[in-house]
Amino acid sequence: MVKKEGKMNRRNFLKCSGQAILLLGGMSMLHACSSIKREDIPRSDSEKTSIKGLEKDEMEILDYASLAPSGHNTQPWTLKIVEPKHWVIGSNKKCWLPAVDPENRELLLGIGAFIENLVIAAGTFGYEVDLQIIAKSPMDPEIADIRLKKGKTLDFPLAKVKQRRTVRSGFADQEIKTEDLKYFTRHEARACLLANVPSPHSFFFPNHSPQGKYLQEGTIEANRKQAFRDPAQEELANWIRWSNKEAKLYRNGLTPESMEIKGIAGLFVRNFYDRQSVLKESFRKQTVDIVAKQVKTCGGWLVVTSQDSSIPTLIEYGRVWENMLLKVREKMIALHPMTQMLEEEPWRKQIAKELSLTSEVQWILRMGYLKSYPDPVSLRMPVSWFIQA
């Protein structure tokens, strides 16, 4: 649970901000109170040096892996060092989201994205990765066995891994071009890395199509249902780091900056919002209003389906998704996961049929061209924090 330490009350805030304005001038004050971004918490020297059992290049590989996306930015991965270059990737129960992801479906997608970053980063350091899925149930603490073996060096610009981020606003209305869609959904031709996992299928629906309208409406209504479902909202509240102090302390979860609450609004929420604010009716309504605005403006929807929801399939789909995400920035496209229809009834059960799809929906992605691509801001824990003894 998020601690509420270090909060200013309204009177102190006004007193402090009034003095600061007098001293520094309005703009400087805003800067002084600006929100925490990833670049504001660089790895300290001790976090960069190797930890027992890991060489420096292994630390770097894991640092890149940890830049993967995850629901509510919980960063649910763990790492057990079995022996040099032999690890077990697991899931941290404290990061599960039972209210919105009771079957750990999304958790496994996030861990798949982590594994994809790991494989790419290891490749650039001259390692091939031998990957075995060991989990039998999505609730198992141990998910995958990883061995790094010296192999061919992969030529991949790791800056792409560093620059990937989720963008939620500023989408143009322009429909996504067919050649761009083809470019980053080429995963259908990708050799399946895990045995017996059929390649994913992606379906694109323009926003003005009947399916696009269904996705718009469904996303708004599923968000409304979730925002007013207390366990889901309480779970969200636990993962929001309103103050800079909390952000620095936890280095995970959602910050005002990562939720794209900027400027004066950002300054306000950082100082006055807390866990209880998320549970207020006004906050819940505002969330739905923001979603309603978001879904109206976009370049279409990408829906990705699979034949089953087995553990290897979900891990592979997380990998494929991360691969897609690493390609979209160069096309100035944002891919915004909007998962509420897959989390709430009746949409969860009905969506495939409503879209005339015969298999299970794993991703609903709102897409759009951006004028400028913002830099990543969501926080990451250092490698030592997710290593298990």
Ligand SMILES: Cc1cc2nc3c(=O)[nH]c(=O)nc-3n(C[C@H](O)[C@H](O)[C@H](O)COP(=O)(O)O)c2cc1C
């Ligand atoms: C399985 C999964 C589901 C997600 N669902 C949503 C969502 O419904 N809405 C949203 O705004 N972001 C969603 N995200 C994005 C995460 O919030 C985001 O990855 C996380 O905050 C880290 O930020 P970054 O992607 O910019 O690094 C999802 C991510 C994953 C992996």
